[in-house]
Amino acid sequence: MSVSTAATAQAVCHPLPVLGRDVTVPLVTGGEVTYAALDYAASAPALQRVWDDVAAYAPYYGSVHRGAGYLSQLSTDLFENARATVAEFLDCRGADQVVFTRSTTDSLNLLAAALPADCQVFVFETEHHASLLPWKNARVTCLDAPRTPRQAVASLERALAGRDPHGPALVCVTGASNVTGELWPVRELAAAAHAHGARIVLDAAQLAPHHPVSVRDLDVDWVAFSGHKLYAPFGSGVLAGRADWLRAAEPYLAGGGASRRVTRRADGGVDVEWHESAARHEAGSPNVIGAYSIASACKALTEAGFDALVAREQYLIDTVRAGLAEVPEVRVLSLFGDDAPRVGVLAFVVEGWNSSHFAAALSAEYGIGVRDGLFCAHPLVRTLLGGDPGSQGECGAPEAAPGEKSLNAIRVSFGAGTPDEHVERFVTAVRELVRDGAKWQYRTEGGRCVPAV
Numbered sequence: 477m478s479v480s481t482a483a484t485a486q487a488v489c490h491p492l493p494v495l496g497r498d499v500t501v502p503l504v505t506g507g508e509v510t511y512a513a514l515d516y517a518a519s520a521p522a523l524q525r526v527w528d529d530v531a532a533y534a535p536y537y538g539s540v541h542r543g544a545g546y547l548s549q550l551s552t553d554l555f556e557n558a559r560a561t562v563a564e565f566l567d568c569r570g571a572d573q574v575v576f577t578r579s580t581t582d583s584l585n586l587l588a589a590a591l592p593a594d595c596q597v598f599v600f601e602t603e604h605h606a607s608l609l610p611w612k613n614a615r616v617t618c619l620d621a622p623r624t625p626r627q628a629v630a631s632l633e634r635a636l637a638g639r640d641p642h643g644p645a646l647v648c649v650t651g652a653s654n655v656t657g658e659l660w661p662v663r664e665l666a667a668a669a670h671a672h673g674a675r676i677v678l679d680a681a682q683l684a685p686h687h688p689v690s691v692r693d694l695d696v697d698w699v700a701f702s703g704h705k706l707y708a709p710f711g712s713g714v715l716a717g718r719a720d721w722l723r724a725a726e727p728y729l730a731g732g733g734a735s736r737r738v739t740r741r742a743d744g745g746v747d748v749e750w751h752e753s754a755a756r757h758e759a760g761s762p763n764v765i766g767a768y769s770i771a772s773a774c775k776a777l778t779e780a781g782f783d784a785l786v787a788r789e790q791y792l793i794d795t796v797r798a799g800l801a802e803v804p805e806v807r808v809l810s811l812f813g814d815d816a817p818r819v820g821v822l823a824f825v826v827e828g829w830n831s832s833h834f835a836a837a838l839s840a841e842y843g844i845g846v847r848d849g850l851f852c853a854h855p856l857v858r859t860l861l862g863g864d865p866g867s868q869g870e871c872g873a874p875e876a877a878p879g880e881k882s883l884n885a886i887r888v889s890f891g892a893g894t895p896d897e898h899v900e901r902f903v904t905a906v907r908e909l910v911r912d913g914a915k916w917q918y919r920t921e922g923g924r925c926v927p928a929v
Contacts, residue, residue, distance in 0.1 A: 489784040492776070493524035494707065494893035501843045504916045504927045509843035512898035516705070517654050517821045517889035518847055520685060522769075523707040529772040530710075530765055540764050541733060541755070555764045558771035559754065565774035566699055566716050567690035574716045575754045576767045580681040581606040583700035583715035584648070586757055587677055588613065590725035595644040598635055598674070600628070601855040602655075602811065607648050607679045608855070614646075621859045624812055625661040629668055636672035645674035651683030655853050655860070655887065657793075657821030658812050659683075666695045677717070681705050685891055686789060686819035688782045691717065703766060707892070708773040712766025723752045731759035777892070785892050789820050792890055792899050796822060799903030805829075805910050809860040809885060821889040823851070825861065826910060831884045832925035837914040840927045842905040844898075847887040857885055 491497075500508040513521055533554065538547030540555045559574045568574065577583045588610035591597070597611040600619045608618075617635055622628035632647065639645055647669040652659050662678055669676040677698040680689050684701040691699055698717030703710065727734040727750055734756050737749040750756050777785065797814075800806045805827040810816065826834050835848035850857045863883045888902060917928040 657818035710766035734759035
């Protein structure tokens, strides 16, 4: 897309209303400023539409699948309709199941618990920990970080060619990196997996809020995402896809709701018949408000139109990248190169700055919220920064004082609710901090860089 095309789209597509858009925060230098939330990749602000829908439903809240009363029946219908809405949003196949979970991490751990015996899992070192770590009971092959999309496909094909062709196998891959924002060749990776008899699960946590995700078109077996990145609060997530492995597995949690029938045996034990539907892995009272909020967000994004949302976001990406390119001390991190398509997520480092110090100054002196650290993707960030991908580190900032070199980075991320002014203020702040330095003194406290009081 050309800059002129993106600018035209930006002019006709306004930011979607989100909670917190008018919140003001104090500056250490005095006064207050409207908060610029540029940490969407961690948690996006809730859409006003979602909040209004939840507020309208709240007085009618009732127990799901548990009662004959009007409110219980209403809540049950709402919960199951939310499942249908998510299936439509993801363009699921007719036989696919939509399971509500707590998050992407929970979704992938659920799938990991449902893997057939002796399953081999293939995952790139570039994954978020939610995709990298759940497979502890499988044989895991961790692939090196590719430097082009074509290299990613070739690397996977070589790895799959050497596996046991008769055993079960699963490929886990992100749709968009939570560090660089770069889009991965999901369709091509799915084709490679299926050609070698493997299945594939898509971590769409960073993709679904920015681009349409079609299970059919991408030909993935499962997709996982989180509500809190899709402008929906309340700790909810989704695992959607093929039902056979999920039906064959023991329930993720044992309890009411997952069981169809429980009977006593003569020896004092119990026999259980488990549901074969999505309820099999949704034991306990479900998070009906969380599921409803996800469905509301899916409807809001669909109605806003992804074509317009993507075009406007590209305008914001172009604005940020052009601004950072004017500061020689800034290096934007990338696997696939500057021309790689991406969502509104960019990580960078600044020469002469500790990343935690820089992020703290953006917050304290400009009212801009970004993220610094390793972004729960330690091997990837260390590879991009030229460090040892196997070395240890915390998810937050390491113990490094302002000015000291640290093996971490800064991440700016934005989306459908981001006003132009927020990214413009960010670009100006980066330029001023690099040119003039921080106006305040900072110290390290509890692993974080904070203003000195």
